[in-house]
Amino acid sequence: MFNEERHFTAPIRWGMVGGGRGSEIGYAHRASAARDRFFQLKAGALDLDAARGREFGSHLGIEPERCYADYQALFAGEAARADGIQAVSIATPNDMHYAISKAALEVGLHVICEKPLTFTSTEAQELVDLAKAKRKLFAVMYGYSGYPMLHQAREMIHQGKLGEIRIVTLQFAHGFHSTAIEEQSAGAKWRMNPAISGPTYVLGDLGTHTYYLMEMLTGLEVDELCCMRQSFISSRAPLEDNAHVMFKFKGGAVGTLWASSVNAGSMHQQKIRVIGEKASLEWWDEYPNQLRYEIQGQPAQILERGLGYLAQGVDGICSRIGGGHPEGFFESWANLYHRFALAIDALEREDHAFLEQLWYPDVQAGLCGVKWLEACVKSADNGAIWVKF
Ligand SMILES: NC(=O)c1ccc[n+]([C@@H]2O[C@H](COP(=O)([O-])OP(=O)(O)OC[C@H]3O[C@@H](n4cnc5c(N)ncnc54)[C@H](O)[C@@H]3O)[C@@H](O)[C@H]2O)c1
Structure with a gap:
């Protein structure tokens, strides 16, 4: 701790x-x-x-x-x-x-x-x-990216607990914009205006987060991707309120990402599942203190934040209280600000x-996110073609 x-x-x-x-x-x-x-x-x-x-x-x-x-x-x-x-x-x-x-x-x-x-x-x-x-x-x-159980997942992947990574499935799909909420909400309105939001809505607003988590956890690099995007509320066009991306990674792994703000009834549904040849890991931001670890042929395990069986160092770098007491969003952010301060000092x-x-x-991670968005737009706006990353 x-x-x-x-x-x-x-x-x-x-x-x-x-x-x-x-x-x-x-x-x-x-x-x-x-x-x-x-x-x-x-x-x-x-x-x-x-x-x-x-x-x-x-x-x-x-x-x-x-x-x-x-x-x-x-x-x-x-x-x-x-x-x-x-x-x-x-x-x-x-x-x-x-x-x-x-x-x-x-x-x-x-x-x-x-x-x-x-x-x-x-x-x-x-x-x-x-x-x-x-x-x-x-x-x-x-x-x-400051959540301790994501650091645990990163460690486990680096230690080879999953074997070679084959598949990643990523999603960040809430339902808060299932209706034209932007007519009443200034905070929603700018997100759907390309002059303020940029070339994307849900891909940049939501998808970049989960895409970054994937990069941080696995180190996988995209070789090619294919993206489809649309607006179920038509006034949001040309920006998307829903998007699906398929990935081919260097080295042979594949994956998908779903970003949406029209997943009716959903709170956040930000999930990341990394599937290796031996086992899989799954994390969900609505239950951030847990990490699901599934070894093929064995009962699934739920790893809990703040306990001694976690990888060495994980608690030391980012747990603020013992297991059983839930940590959340603010602790994740505080972990990052803590690191920014240490980096500034160093x-x-x-x-x-x-x-x-x-x-x-x-900032390099920020650049990768923007490059990823550009590739998604290029693919989607040319008829969901495969584009080299
Ligand atoms: N990291 C995350 O999890 C997360 C979550 C939400 C929003 N965001 C990002 O944070 C940013 C802000 O989003 P938000 O939802 O808080 O927006 P918001 O519309 O709720 O608030 C924006 C604030 O910035 C002020 N502002 C606007 N232009 C300004 C300027 N030129 N100079 C000074 N102040 C200015 C506004 O008056 C307002 O107070 C966006 O880039 C968004 O993508 C990130």
């Missing part, structure tokens, strides 16, 4: 762009970053509406002069201070990720950005290169040995 001992001298001075009052994901960033006291919220441009952002920021305890009207003012104002922010999280809708990330790197900030990282892989590659040139942390908030100390063994979802 790990705790919140700090191994560096002071909390990281941290800011936010987006995540204003009533936003879906702003609180998750603030709550998770604050969890281990590694980050302290000092400044922000929290809302598209400057006055509302200022007012909200003051309620979060940010000094009034550090509640800025927009991200340009935030970065300029903080760069001029001796105690200016060192890192920023970007939780705006997708259309602003690229411009704000680029501006943040250019003024020398560490960046934690929401997914999907950018609209195009050219933009994402530019951010990869800029982060490297500026020697800054650039993390992408694939928030589910980067600033130039501790390359530490950085090499520290895993977290980085």
